[in-house]
Amino acid sequence: MRNSLPKVASLALVAGALLLPAVPASATTAPATAVKAVQDDPFSVFDVTVKAPKKVKAGGRINYTIHAVNDGPHYADAWFLGGQFPKGVDLKKIRYRTSIADTECFLDGRAFYCFANKVLEKGESVTMVFETRLTKKAKGTQTATLGIISYDVQTGMENMSKEELDRLGIPEHGYAKTVKTKIVR
Template identity: 65%
Template structure:
């Protein structure tokens, strides 16, 4: 986290900016114009590699390993690792491993994401492992889409939650891979 402002000050500045009307109230609205905006490019693009257990018994564990390399053009300071886990996985029992201290994870529905409070320079990689236990009722092929979500945040916003970044409309970019595991009997 580089030169970060206190979170409260950043939120206050952002809230104030969102409350300022884009067009003054006295402006005439007779002419309409359509502005075409180019989609923002990611501040940090990631090359993602995901490995998963190929076959597992129902009730067993699937091990997922995610390795993500920042391809730039800038360092990444607001990013999340995880994704959508299979229907047969119990999110409440997922265990994770990483060398980054202060990692916080949360799950909802089939999504499980972790925030790793570390700046990833261009060319550097991070890795994270997940042990995801299958329910005993799991059958067929279990499909997961896992990787990294990075956000184009302004200075001082790097500690905000994924929900808050999404709510504010901060541009986010997903870099994910789909992996499959067969449930055997």
């Protein structure tokens, strides 16, 4: 994968910290708030839209369309589309459509996420349609929170799973929208 400026800068800081001797106690350092602000800035910010029907019959189909645009400042190489599906959706019957060929999806509780092995440059977008079916017992208003999760991975970490990125504490940034569908009889 290519090296972005923050990734190269992070590696240089780590290498410098390992090579330089300890700083004397009398030396001045940058305020912690300034350093924290730089670390919290995401590598990529996404503009997300989610579409779903307003009304559906119990047992009917709900298609959720997620569209995410990488607003930068850098490319995104570790991201997941999906989110929390409603209680009335049969999770075993979720299907998806996307133009990205190399896509893997997994279920985690009520959450369904898909990883696509594609680098999204600044300005590029991705769209995914999740085809779901409600159970016949579904009632009330079904709420889904869907979008994209982007990780600030360093060079060499591009192929790690979501679980491993979470375990290591790699910064993640979620961009989600909530959509509601009323169940009609």
